Amino acid sequence: MLKKLFAPALPLALALALGGCHRESTNRPPARASIAVEAPRPQSCADHFVDGQAPRITNPKLGKETEALCFNVFSVLHSGVTRTPLWSAEHLQAQNIAAAQELSRENSFHPEPRLPADERAELSDYARSGFDRGHMAPNGDMPDRDSQHDSFSLANIVPQDGENNRNLWAGIEGAVRKMAKKEGDLYVVTGPAFLGADLRKVGNVLVPTHLYKLVYSPRQRAGAAWFVENTAGARANVIPIPELERIVGINLLPALTDADKERVLALPDIRVKPSRGRNRH
Numbered sequence: 001m002l003k004k005l006f007a008p009a010l011p012l013a014l015a016l017a018l019g020g021c022h023r024e025s026t027n028r029p030p031a032r033a034s035i036a037v038e039a040p041r042p043q044s045c046a047d048h049f050v051d052g053q054a055p056r057i058t059n060p061k062l063g064k065e066t067e068a069l070c071f072n073v074f075s076v077l078h079s080g081v082t083r084t085p086l087w088s089a090e091h092l093q094a095q096n097i098a099a100a101q102e103l104s105r106e107n108s109f110h111p112e113p114r115l116p117a118d119e120r121a122e123l124s125d126y127a128r129s130g131f132d133r134g135h136m137a138p139n140g141d142m143p144d145r146d147s148q149h150d151s152f153s154l155a156n157i158v159p160q161d162g163e164n165n166r167n168l169w170a171g172i173e174g175a176v177r178k179m180a181k182k183e184g185d186l187y188v189v190t191g192p193a194f195l196g197a198d199l200r201k202v203g204n205v206l207v208p209t210h211l212y213k214l215v216y217s218p219r220q221r222a223g224a225a226w227f228v229e230n231t232a233g234a235r236a237n238v239i240p241i242p243e244l245e246r247i248v249g250i251n252l253l254p255a256l257t258d259a260d261k262e263r264v265l266a267l268p269d270i271r272v273k274p275s276r277g278r279n280r281h
Contacts, residue, residue: 074090086191191212195209
């Protein structure tokens with residue numbers, strides 16, 4: 001059982017040794033003029049969350065050097081300790097997926113200019129690291145060029161095993177888009193987990209041991225999540241929302257009651273064969 005497997009582990013065990021002070025901050029003005037966000041404006045990203053309520057950290061150890069960032073169609077909570085997002089949230093709508101399918105992929109990975117230089121990831125951190133730059137809010141969900149550019153911010157990226165990213169994870173992202181077309185819209189929260197004490201870094205960026213993607217259907221009032229090891233050959237384990245929240249130390253859907261979170265959404269079993277093809281994720 002996953003509960004028994006992960007119960008002894010605490011998120012970010014090694015990251016705590018990296019230090020850092022707790023900082024509560026509001027969104028800074030965006031570097032790109034096409035993103036209309038005023039600062040401070042804590043409700044500017046409300047549409048990205050169920051009932052406008054962003055995920056809340058329940059393990060105080062995770063709250064060091066965090067920065068909330070608002071983008072066009074998703075939001076992230078960035079950690080200056082891990083130099084990755086702790087979560088990325090999007091309100092995925094069928095019309096956005098249709099628009100995204102008309103766009104070609106334009107890779108534009110870039111450091112996030114709204115973050116302090118000593119807390120953000122740089123392109124050099126990933127160079128020759130052996131890891132893919134894995135999107136949390138996927139490029140394939142982005143309905144326009146500005147949003148696509150947003151998704152390539154390193155504030156939305158984690159070091160991800162290449163085979164995992166291009167095959168299993170791409171299959172999960174495709175399944176979510178298919179579900180969103182059927183449901184009309186979904187709330188999706190994606191992020192990394194850092195479990196145990198044997199964590200590694202690429203450059204200054206901490207490598208997650210696991211990844212998760214939570215899906216909530218407002219039509220069915222039910223949700224669940226895939227929880228995946230950040231390794232080649234990993235399996236996509238489906239777990240209830242409360243179990244995921246306990247593992248990662250974050251209340252991912254604070255607008256929902258405990259009873260709401262116990263309603264389990266049926267997620268498809270993701271089985272993929274290794275492929276060398278490129279994906280739009």
